[in-house]
Amino acid sequence: MNEGRCIKCGSCMQACPVLNDPRGSDFPGPRTVGIDAPRFSERLSMGKVSFKCTMCHACEWACPSSITITRSMIRLRGEMVTSMPSLPGHQRMRENIRRMGRTVDNDFRSWKENGEKALYFPGCIGLGKLPDMVSSVSRLLDSLGIAHDISSQVKCCGSPLLKIGADQEAEGLRQSNMKVFSRYDRIITSCPGCTYQLREVYGIKAEHLVEILPEGRFSSAVEGRWALQVPCHLKRGVSPWTADDMMSVLERAGVDLVRLPEEDRCCGGGGGMLSGFPDTSDSIAVSKADVYRKADVRGVITACPFCCLNLRKAGSNVLDISEAIIANR
C-alpha cells in the first residue's frame, strides 16, 4: 500500500493517545504496528498488545506522508487473529453478534416500524446501553419533521468486527443490513463509527445527526459552561467540517462552550478497546475526565455513544448533542 512513504519522523507516535497513557505504554505504537512490523515474517508474534489501539486516526492525521496507518494496522490484525486466540472481551463481542446480531445485549422496546421513508440507525451501544440518548435523538428528528423508523431488524454495522480482524462476519452483517436499508430513502445515525462504516464500507450516503442539524433552529437545553468531546470518527473519519458543525450548532443554540485544546483527543473507547483492554480504556478516559474537571465546567457535550459511555464511567457529566439542544418550533 503506501507504507513505503514513511520518513520515520515519529509524528504518529507522538500523537497516539494510547502511547501517551501510562497504562498504554506497552503498545508498540502506530509506526511499529502499521509500518515496520508488517515487513518482517515474524510480524505475527507481536502478540495481543498490538491490538491496543482505539482506532482514533490521530496518527493518520499527524502523518506528513498521508499513510493510511489504521488500514495497515487492521490488515495486520486480520492476519493475527488466525494465529492467536482472541482477547476474552473480543471473543465475547463476537459471540454476542453471532447470537443476536449486536455487540451488546439490549432490552430496547421503543422500536418504530411504521414504514417511514427514513431510518434512524442508533447502533449497538445506543440500543444496548443508552436508550435515553436514542429517545432524545428520535424526539429531535420528530421535531425537525423527519418521520422515521427504528427497525428491530438491523444488526451491528460490522465496524467492531473489522477492527478485530473478523472480515467475513462483518460482510455477513453488511448483506443482512443492506436488505433492510433497501426499504428506506434516508439512513440517519447517531454513532460516528456507524456513519463511517456505512459510508466507507457499505458505500451508502448515511448521515450523522450532526450533519442534519445545521438546517434547524435550536435553543440550549443546558445551563452553565460546557466543554466538548469531539468524537474521533466524526472529525477525523467522517469529516472535519462535520466536527466544526457540531460546535457551531451548539454555539448558535446559545450553549456556553469552553474550548479546550484536548477536546479532540480520544476518550479511549474505540477500536475494541472497551472490550479488549478495559483498564487502558479506563485510564485514558480518567485522564480526560480530569481535564474537564480542572476546566471547571458543568459537563461535556459529545455526539458519540462510545464517548458518552466511556467518559461517564470515568466520572464526567456527559450529554449527547441531542440532549443538549431543543428544536425551536
Next chain:
Amino acid sequence: MSRNAVVVGMGASGLFSSYLLAKKGWKVTVVGRGTPASAMSTGCIKGQIVNDGCIEEILKMARSNGMPMTGPGTGATNLGTRFDCTLLPVHSMFSDRMPNSITVLGIGGHPSLRPRLTASMLSGWAPKVDAMTADVEISPEMTLAATFRDEALSDRLVEVMKDAAGESILLPPMFTLHDYMRMGELERRCGRRLMEAVTPLGIPGQRFLEMLLSSAVSSGAVVWSGRKVTSIRTNGDRAVQVEVKGGLDSRRLDMDALLLATGGPLVDGTLLSTEGISDPFNTFQTINCPGIGGGYAHIGQRLRDRSGHEMKNAFGAGDCLCSERRSFGNGLATALDDAWMTVQAMEAL
C-alpha cells in the same frame, strides 16, 4: 476589491502569512494537513532573516504567546553540539552568559536527553560539566510534556535540581507552549539557571507551530486543519477556486488570492519523482535544482503558470519555492521571511 485569501499549508510560512494577512484585514482560510516540517524542526530559527519588519513581528508574537525569543545566539542540542540561530526561545539561549559549570540532567531513562553522552560532548563549553539523572520512572515512548502535567513530579524535579553541582542545568524539553512559563518558575524554585536542549522532532517544534497557529486564529484566520487542497482552478492569469478534501467530504472555495506554502518535496508538498520536482496541481511551473533547492518558479513571490507566464494573484512562500538561499535545515528563516515578503506583495494587489 474583496480580499479573500486561501493559504495552502499549515507550516511556518503558511501560518505566519495567514496571521499577517488576517491582521491586515484579509479574509483568510488556511488549509493544511499532516505534521509540517516546521513542527519537526527545533523551533529555533536558523538562517538569515533579511527583513527587520519580519523579525519584529516574530518577536512580538513570541512575547504575546508567553515564549519570548531572542538572538542571534547559540544553543546546545540534545546531543551536546552547538546550534547557531538567528532567533531562539530564551531558555534555549546559551551564549549570552556562558556558565562556569553545567549539569546535564536526564529524566529517568527517557531518550530525549542522554546525560552522559551530552555532558561529554559539552566538556569545553564550561570549566566543569557533569551528568545527572532524575530518578523518575517513565516510558521511553511517552512525551515528557504528557508526564510533567503532574505537579508532584515537578516538585520532585526541583528537589533533584537543588542538589545539582552545576550553576546551570541543561534539561530536555518538557513543556508545551501553554506551560512554557513553568521553566521560569522551576528556575526560581531551584535557584539555578535552566537551559533547554535544542531538540528536533519533538516538543520545541510543536510549540513553535502552536504559537503560529494560535496567532493566526486570534487574528481571525479560519483554520481548515486536517484537510487537503486537491485541485486549483484558474481563469487566465488568475487562480480562482480550490477544491478541498477532508475525511469523506470535499468542498470548493472561491478566492481573490492564493498563497502556496506547501513545503518541500515530502508527500503532500511538491512532487518528487524520477523526473525531478513537479507541481501536484499541474498548474504552476517548477524548476529542478541540484539537491532539494528545486520548487516552484517565481518572480518575487509571484508564481508562474506552466508556460512561464506570471500569475496575477498566485503566490508562494517557504520550502515549496525554488531558492538558491536555501540549504537543508536552513529553512525557518527563509519560510518566515518569504511569508512576510509575500504579504507585502499581496497588499500591493
